[in-house]
Amino acid sequence: MKRKHVAYAATAGAAAGVLGLTMLTLPAGAGAAPALPEVAPEQLVESVMRAQPPALTGTVEVDNALGLPAIPGAGQASEMLANGTSKFQVWADGQGRHRVSVPSHNGELTVVDDGSTVWKWDSAEQKVVRSPEHAPEAAEHAAPADPAATAREIIDKLRQTSDVKVDGTASVAGRDAYDLVLTPKPTERTLLREVRVAVDAEKRIPLEVSVLTNGSNDPALQVGFSSVDMSAPDPALFQFTPPAGAKVEDGKAEHSPQQRPAHPQGEHKVVGDGWDSVLVAQLPQQEKQNGQDPRQIAERVGKPISGPWGNGWIIGTAAGNALLTSDGRLAVGAVPEQVLTAALGEA
Known part of the structure; x- marks a missing residue:
């Protein structure tokens, strides 16, 4: 998660x-x-x-x-x-x-x-x-x-x-x-x-x-x-053979516990705890995610916002807010906008 x-x-x-x-x-x-x-x-x-x-x-x-x-x-x-x-x-x-x-x-x-x-x-x-x-x-x-x-x-x-x-x-x-x-x-x-x-x-x-x-x-x-x-499914369901003609790609080799990166998707920090905790993360360095530029998506569906922490776009719903900055930082939480921006500044 x-x-x-x-x-x-x-x-x-x-x-x-x-x-x-x-x-x-x-x-x-x-x-x-x-x-x-x-x-x-x-x-x-x-x-x-x-x-x-x-x-x-x-x-x-x-x-x-x-x-x-x-x-x-x-x-x-x-x-x-x-x-x-x-x-x-x-x-x-x-x-x-x-x-x-x-x-x-x-x-x-x-x-x-x-x-x-x-x-x-x-x-x-x-x-x-x-x-x-x-x-x-x-x-x-x-x-x-x-x-x-x-x-x-x-x-x-x-x-x-x-x-x-x-x-x-x-x-x-x-x-x-x-x-x-x-x-x-x-x-x-x-x-x-x-x-x-x-x-x-x-x-x-x-x-x-x-x-x-x-x-x-x-x-x-x-x-x-x-x-x-809640009965046991057919064990064959947990076996997989690539379909004929499918392109098969290998993911990277598993890291040992000593070598595994602490934050494989980019550095992140949780500010606060419980209901008002905010996740502040640095997006990976690749330019696009799933074929999409995160900044272009945020600009399309979010609203511009700025503060001492910089500039970005915020996507808000009744249940929470997500803020993506122009330099690739992300802050998300089930919190009001001011709690989100305060956490971004703290991180």
Whole structure:
């Protein structure tokens, strides 16, 4: 998740990266509330932290009202983070192997993690990128293969600066769930009102995440399972053979722990913590990202802004802001504009 923030910064989807919530899971709708044993909020949170990722097959639906446009040519990240509803398929074996299939307007992106190698197959370009699992490229090409793990990270990050409660129960994708609510403490400077997480009553993994902003009763972003089957998928799904005629490219060799760059996508720093934390990063030196110049994109969809830190463009939504400077620095956060610019100046 940390590296994806910077990888997506070249598109309008960077503003959604503000949330740190873009690749979680949410169902299309909830059924009648089931009767479940009472559970204390901290007990529920701790059980989520301890839960082991199960084997599963699921359809994930993203319902986005962030106000971001789709940018032609900017890839699946922009398409999925643009206003509206989108879906993708996920498979996991519970042992660290994953498969994700994301449709696009002109093809399909398939990512397979077989436990040692990450394969990215783009049917539109007829190209396969093969990377060692822990190489920088693997994180760059990864899809949301383990949304439950991402949700756990978010819960763990926010719980120390939140009021936490269990607000009843729900039925999500046919499974009983507890409704966990995290509300920012009054000292937190954020545009978000609360984050609601539907936690599976049996497996204790997140099934639904809803992000609500101040001034609206409708979620700005919902992500989750519209259907899920927690039985083991066919092991063949986690094997990949490049299709005939496909162009195969190799990613860079994996670094050892001593050699691996601390920030493969460029240097970055987190200013603040909890709800009002801001990620400040230096974009990689290459001129273009996914065939697009980040500065040209920011100039097209953002508004000009300047300050003691320099000049740039800001992309704002009800849920947060992203600022790209003319010299390639990026600041994103679910915070008001003044908090964002202050963090940029501090970094």
